[in-house]
Amino acid sequence: MIRHDPASALGGIGSPAVAGGGTAVIASVASAFPDRSYSQEEIGTLLGLENRVVKKLLSSPHIQRRHLYLPEEDPQTGRVRSESAAELHAKFRDGAREIGSRAIRAALDSASLSPTDVDYLLCVTSSGFLVPGLSSLFSRELGFKRDLVRADVVGMGCNAGLNGMNPLVQWVRNHPGGVALLVCCEINSAIYVLDETPRTGIVNSLFGDGAAAAVLTGYHGNGTGPAPSPRTPRVLDFESYCIPEQWDAMRFDWNAAAGKWSFYLDRDIPYVIGFNIREPVETLLKRNGLDLSEVRHWVLHSGGGVVIDSAKSSLGLEEHDVRHTRSVLRDYGNISSGSFLVSLQRLLAEDCAAAGDRGVMVTMGPGAQIETALLEFGST
Numbered sequence: 001m002i003r004h005d006p007a008s009a010l011g012g013i014g015s016p017a018v019a020g021g022g023t024a025v026i027a028s029v030a031s032a033f034p035d036r037s038y039s040q041e042e043i044g045t046l047l048g049l050e051n052r053v054v055k056k057l058l059s060s061p062h063i064q065r066r067h068l069y070l071p072e073e074d075p076q077t078g079r080v081r082s083e084s085a086a087e088l089h090a091k092f093r094d095g096a097r098e099i100g101s102r103a104i105r106a107a108l109d110s111a112s113l114s115p116t117d118v119d120y121l122l123c124v125t126s127s128g129f130l131v132p133g134l135s136s137l138f139s140r141e142l143g144f145k146r147d148l149v150r151a152d153v154v155g156m157g158c159n160a161g162l163n164g165m166n167p168l169v170q171w172v173r174n175h176p177g178g179v180a181l182l183v184c185c186e187i188n189s190a191i192y193v194l195d196e197t198p199r200t201g202i203v204n205s206l207f208g209d210g211a212a213a214a215v216l217t218g219y220h221g222n223g224t225g226p227a228p229s230p231r232t233p234r235v236l237d238f239e240s241y242c243i244p245e246q247w248d249a250m251r252f253d254w255n256a257a258a259g260k261w262s263f264y265l266d267r268d269i270p271y272v273i274g275f276n277i278r279e280p281v282e283t284l285l286k287r288n289g290l291d292l293s294e295v296r297h298w299v300l301h302s303g304g305g306v307v308i309d310s311a312k313s314s315l316g317l318e319e320h321d322v323r324h325t326r327s328v329l330r331d332y333g334n335i336s337s338g339s340f341l342v343s344l345q346r347l348l349a350e351d352c353a354a355a356g357d358r359g360v361m362v363t364m365g366p367g368a369q370i371e372t373a374l375l376e377f378g379s380t
Helices: 040-047 052-058 085-110 134-142 160-173 198-204 269-276 278-287 305-315 319-332 336-350
Strands: 023-032 037-039 065-067 120-125 149-154 179-187 209-219 233-242 250-255 260-265 295-300 358-365 369-377
Touching: 023 085, 023 160, 023 336, 037 040, 040 052, 040 065, 052 198, 065 209, 065 319, 085 134, 085 179, 085 209, 120 134, 120 160, 120 336, 134 149, 134 179, 149 160, 160 179, 160 209, 160 233, 160 336, 160 358, 160 369, 179 336, 198 260, 209 336, 233 278, 269 278, 269 305, 278 305, 278 358, 278 369, 295 305, 295 319, 295 336, 295 369, 305 319, 305 358, 319 336, 336 358
Parallel strands: 120 149, 120 179, 295 358
Antiparallel strands: 023 209, 023 233, 037 065, 179 209, 233 369, 250 260, 358 369
């Protein structure tokens, strides 16, 4: 287990803020997806998913549709053609540029900002690899300023959105009036492999394409930075939890037979996550003088139906607590690092949080890793 205690750096409830530090506010959240969506039945037919276990997964009600960049179907076979490694790479680059740019524009518009207002851009992905990275691609496409601070978090998996948010929170707290932008962009169809194995079929039955962006700003109570609204969430604290003995339960391996990278998910990992998730959440809350009963809002990664069930049981949550996590999985599948931001977007759109409410965000992924963050709504 690996822990860190960021409260001294971030200034959680009851802990001192860093010198000159202020409040880190999530000013807006937006998402974007490929225009074309498919039912699970359509995907099973197009990809030729015939394995009994995979077909059972496709018939589960947890996922109803996914937005994907799929090639055109062969009119003779009714299936999409297999894509080469080079074509998958190009799909990642072009798809990320399209939906990532849309998510960025929507998040900035919602906060009444433009790309030239952004000081720090951090991009997260695990579904492709570019040098220079996505942050450079978006900088070129959208006209960010030349002194933009850029960073790319690559290969950390579904938990990585909170890994990326953590340094941005610290940065905006220490830069009065600064604007930071988190972008999670995943073209998961660029890691699809078409074969008859349950391993690839399970991946192909679960993951969708999507991008999400969040604008973070610093409010310093002295006229510097935009003042939050009564229901704006501020980020108070983070807690990480690593399960190193499960390092290979979720992994990306080279598939020599296919000549492509192939993702692997251990069938027991949802239960491993559920068994361990309570510890980092309780550590986070205890450090901030809270317990589980005081958390009004939950934002969990939409990892899969069993993952949600396992986390819900471990944390003692009601179905209402995971309604947005469920709906994101239902409408889009698992979109990896950006899933939790889409759930947060739906929570904010619901406009149900009152000033002073506490919320917890949880993501989980390869490592095996669990990330948590504490929110407070409306209070400065």
